Amino acid sequence: MDNEQITDTGQTTGNEQTANYAIKLDIFEGPLDLLLYLIKKNEIDIYNIPIALVTEQYLHYLKMIKALNLDLAGEYLVMASTLIHIKSRMLLPPPEEPEEEEEDPRAELVRQLLEHKTFKEIAQSLGSRPLLERDVFTRAAVLPEEVAASTEDEEALLEVSVFELIEAFNRIISQMDKKELMEIDLEKLSLTDIINEIMEKLTVTKNLNFEELLGGRKDRRRIIYTFLALLELIKLRMVKAYQTSNFGVIRIFPAVES
Amino acid sequence: MENVKAVIEALIFASDTPLMLEKISVILPEIEKTGIKEVLDNLAEEYNLRQGGIYLQEVAGGYQFRTRPDLSQWIKKLKSTKPHSISPAAMETLAIVAYKQPIVKSEIESIRGVDVGAPLKGLLEKKLIRIVGRKDVPGKPIIYGTTKKFLEVFNLKDLLDLPNLRELKELNQQQDFLEQEFEEKENIEEVPDL
Numbered sequence: 111m112d113n114e115q116i117t118d119t120g121q122t123t124g125n126e127q128t129a130n131y132a133i134k135l136d137i138f139e140g141p142l143d144l145l146l147y148l149i150k151k152n153e154i155d156i157y158n159i160p161i162a163l164v165t166e167q168y169l170h171y172l173k174m175i176k177a178l179n180l181d182l183a184g185e186y187l188v189m190a191s192t193l194i195h196i197k198s199r200m201l202l203p204p205p206e207e208p209e210e211e212e213e214d215p216r217a218e219l220v221r222q223l224l225e226h227k228t229f230k231e232i233a234q235s236l237g238s239r240p241l242l243e244r245d246v247f248t249r250a251a252v253l254p255e256e257v258a259a260s261t262e263d264e265e266a267l268l269e270v271s272v273f274e275l276i277e278a279f280n281r282i283i284s285q286m287d288k289k290e291l292m293e294i295d296l297e298k299l300s301l302t303d304i305i306n307e308i309m310e311k312l313t314v315t316k317n318l319n320f321e322e323l324l325g326g327r328k329d330r331r332r333i334i335y336t337f338l339a340l341l342e343l344i345k346l347r348m349v350k351a352y353q354t355s356n357f358g359v360i361r362i363f364p365a366v367e368s
Numbered sequence: 369m370e371n372v373k374a375v376i377e378a379l380i381f382a383s384d385t386p387l388m389l390e391k392i393s394v395i396l397p398e399i400e401k402t403g404i405k406e407v408l409d410n411l412a413e414e415y416n417l418r419q420g421g422i423y424l425q426e427v428a429g430g431y432q433f434r435t436r437p438d439l440s441q442w443i444k445k446l447k448s449t450k451p452h453s454i455s456p457a458a459m460e461t462l463a464i465v466a467y468k469q470p471i472v473k474s475e476i477e478s479i480r481g482v483d484v485g486a487p488l489k490g491l492l493e494k495k496l497i498r499i500v501g502r503k504d505v506p507g508k509p510i511i512y513g514t515t516k517k518f519l520e521v522f523n524l525k526d527l528l529d530l531p532n533l534r535e536l537k538e539l540n541q542q543q544d545f546l547e548q549e550f551e552e553k554e555n556i557e558e559v560p561d562l
Contacts, residue, residue, distance in 0.1 A: 139457055140482030185482050225479050233456065233463040235531050240437040242521040246425070247435045247443045249381070 141189030142226040144171060149223070156223060159216055161200055165193040192219065299331060304339040312349065312364045319359050372399060373407050380411075386430025386520065428519035429526060454494075461487040462496060462518070466530060469513040470500050476512075488512065496521065 148167050149156055172186055199215040240246045308323055315322075323336055340362065343349040353360045379395065380387045392404050408431055412424040425434045435443055454462070461484050464476050476484045491497045500513040514527070524530060 139460065140480060142481035189481070222478070222481070226481060229460055229463050229467070229479055232467065232532070233460040236463050236466070236522060237454070237459050239531075240523050242434075242523065245437040245440045246523065247440070247447070248432055 141168075141186045142223060143230075144168065144186070145189070145219075146223060146227055146230075156220060156227075159220070161193065161197045161216065165190075165197050168193055299335050301335060301339055301342065304332075304335045305343060308336070308339055308343060308362075309348065309364075312362065317361045317363045319361050323362065372396065372403075373411060376404065376407050377411055380424070380431050380433060383430075383432075386428050386432040388430040391430075425523060426525045427523055428516050432520075434523075455487070455490075457482075457484075458487040458490050462491055462514075465491070465497050465512050466514050466518065466527070470511040471513075472503055472509040472511055474509065 145164065145168065148164055149159065152163065154160065154164070169190060172190060175186070196215045196219065242248070311318060311323065320336070320340075323340070324332060340349070344351060347365050350363045350365050351360050352363060375396065376392055379392060389401060389404055389408070393399070393401050396404065408424070412426075415423045421439060422433045422435055425432055460480060461476060464479050465471055468475065473484060473488065476488070488497070495515055496518045497512050498515045500511045502508040503511050519526065
């Protein structure tokens with residue numbers, strides 16, 4: 111949901127009750143939450159919900175959400191149809207000879223609302239507990255010096271996943287000078303060229319990190335092509351990517367020593 | 369042994385994780401477990417009386433020294449780490465998993481009324497919940513449960529230490545749907561804790 115503040119001007123209906131909404135949509139965690147809000151706002155007895163009133167207001171909210179072009183999650187529509195279904199069932203006259211004891215059409219919804227409400231309250235009470243690293247702290251298990259020392263240790267190499275590569279790629283893109291992004295690059299690049307370039311560099315130097323692979327030419331297209339070439343090479347098992355620790359520098363090695 | 373209290377205090381201090389009574393018992397085999405428990409209670413009481421910067425908390429099945437909650441503002445200045453931020457959506461999802469575990473995604477969604485894919489993923493990443501197994505029904509949905517880290521983060525001794533768990537169970541039984549769920553939950557394939 112969007113963070114926008116929504117104010118109903120009351121144009122859609124002359125109803126006094128619906129005239130002055132000022133709600134923040136992100137406070138609604140789905141249709142059940144919206145229903146609970148309506149029940150609270152109208153001071154309704156949860157065990158005896160006036161379905162017609164609630165349905166009307168609920169649909170009014172959906173209209174507002176739509177009018178603002180916000181994404182309307184499917185769950186809201188499912189709930190709307192449930193409400194209308196219940197409403198229509200309640201309009202039907204009860205069967206003259208009830209075969210079984212007829213359950214109130216609202217019962218299932220009330221059960222759901224009550225359970226949802228219970229867990230909302232529990233979540234609040236959980237959140238108000240003294241939380242580790244927020245309210246209470248333990249003795250730090252690892253000294254900062256130890257962390258620094260271990261990253262310098264080149265011995266322990268971890269194989270990195272594609273996700274970490276993508277992260278590294280994102281980091282470089284975000285570090286790029288914004289102005290450079292605007293420049294139009296007329297240099298024609300092909301993936302094959304870049305792949306050959308990388309393999310050539312790797313035969314000279316036994317390992318390289320991503321920035322060294324770029325060789326100081328940090329335009330957007332080159333970064334992307336280098337990245338794609340790297341993914342291709344890893345897929346073909348021609349190179350291997352390692353890092354010394356989590357979030358450490360990723361280094362590229364040739365897969366086979368030539 | 370005169371210095372048992374000092375030894376136990378030192379053990380808890382030196383341990384990186386909440387120290388279990390069983391572990392203390394292995395280190396100090398000559399002392400009865402009830403004796404160790406007595407010393408632990410005694411220690412906790414001492415820290416309470418002293419009203420110093422730290423206290424002894426029984427958490428996640430063990431004992432751990434923690435800083436007092438009212439001192440957090442100063443500790444935060446010392447540590448540059450970002451505090452745990454759990455969104456309301458994730459907190460509600462976590463509450464449902466904690467109280468109704470073992471539970472599958474669709475059951476959580478029927479309570480929350482919305483898709484819980486994103487909060488579940490976040491909770492898994494934070495290691496507050498874990499995959500317990502797969503339910504033996506069509507589609508083999510993943511079953512979720514809370515982790516030991518959940519107890520540590522939320523300052524809980526064990527799951528029974530969760531606030532109002534008993535009241536909630538009673539409420540559920542009145543409404544007669546917990547029992548149905550227990551019947552369903554019998555067919556569970558266990559997956560070891562990773």
